[in-house]
Amino acid sequence: MVDVDDFNLEASTACRFDSLSIYDGSDTSADLIGVYCGTEGPGIVTSTGSSLFLRMESDITGTRSGFHAKYISQGETGGCGTNFTSHAGFISSPNYPEKYDNNADCTFSITGEADKNVTVAFDHFDVEQHTDCDYDSLKIYDGDTDEGSPLATLCGIDMPNPVSSTIGSGLFFRFKSDASVTRTGFSAFFRVQ
Template identity: 30%
Template sequence: MFVKFVLDTSICKANTSGFVMEEVIECENQNHDACGGVIEYPNGTITSPSFPALYPILKECIWEIIAPPKHKISLNFTHFELEGTTHQHTDCGYDSVTIYSKLSENRLKRIGTYCGNAIPPTATSEGNALRVEFHSDKSVQRSGFAAVFFTDIDECSLNNGGCQHECLNTIGSYMCSCHNGYSLHENGHDCKEGECKHEISAPFGTIYSPNFPDLYPPNADCVWHFLTTTGHRIKLIFNEFNVESHQECAYDNVAIYDGESESSSLLGRFCGDKIPYPISSSTNQLYMVLKTDKNKQLNGFTAMHSTSCGGYLRATNQIKQFYSHSRFGNHNYNENMDCEWTIQAPPSSNVQLLFLTFDIESSENCTYD
């Protein structure tokens, strides 16, 4: 079993070699109304004064979370109960929490103002500073809020991440992509012209065969490599399909592989004018190849790709992370999700699972989420 605790040193600085429960309680009791301050830790927790007891009246608190240059800060609320209507995030004239992205010493960009008891969405700073303001009036009091924050370097902010065209910042990493008509070089940063290769990391979209709806070219060898967040799968649904027919698809064909290359397991090889069945990968990568010969050409295909939660993960002796949904850190998970992960270790080994962030709708017996 893994146990992880965070000592909120913005509330009380004590012996950092551990903690003694009596000392923590005494310190918190002495400072139960203290709030706000400048925080320069890479991750941690902030709470309303007196949390989880009722916050005091007429309180003004300001936290400024400062990350190193070229980093961004994300803030996730784990508890939220302020004066206001059930799902009120507008007209918060009584008690409120307001979050700003601090762009410079005298320039703030408001992300949102929140009250009521609905959990606010994840807030991410534009730069390396995030400001949180809490206000309470002289009447109704509630239990307040608790939120966790973490920082992540924005690799794209320095020299575009070394990408020749587009740089997409992700949690803990980044990805390069290319403009239309170009494909990503094997070095993962440069873009090359004239090749029919597509690196796709967007969570959803539409793909087309070359020249669609006109005829695809002869002697084509086109590749679509789909990559999504670890712990999720790629789903591919064809809307139109018209490729030269052959009993064994020996002329023109579309082949789809469950992984990162043609050496991965083959999920299907298709030709003719019958629309293929929906395809789902078992991991976070899918590889599709269109091959044509020099003879007959048709108008090809269109297909929609999307990301599905869940899938197969292989455990190794290296620590790996996976996420509840593909847009974790920037958006809440969607409604009506049904996700299942299979994590397999080598024979005679165990799988150890440690949650780093956990924020799911609370209900008795967990009947909702």
């Protein structure tokens, strides 16, 4: 997985001037995940296997600041009920990438560390839509319980922005579904930094 957190390449139609291409494998013969330019970078990109191949090309004019990416090769994983204590890991809804069940109630917590915050960023999100997320939802709380107001209450298909705890605090997640309509849920990674 790579997290492209800063991106600025010369913009052009179909990115034919300057571009960043990302392939789902170890070279350009692998499946092309996307071609990016301008200021709309790829964000988080996840490989299906153990390799990603990135290729940046520029033409003879029009340079920009380029891109910056973080590479995450491994992290802690765990199902519902997991309390994560490492610096990086992956969380996802039950059964992901298959659909979650009806009447799910699943929590995760990430402990965090003094002087650091926990940030979670999504690479997949599809949770039954409702204006107030009253059907199915993922709620994210600052701290280690679901007391108080959530930092985020998420549903629908729009990719959520990254969510960060306050410094020195962890994050607590609660995913709930109601009795009908299921989707593929969410996949995200976190880091403590």
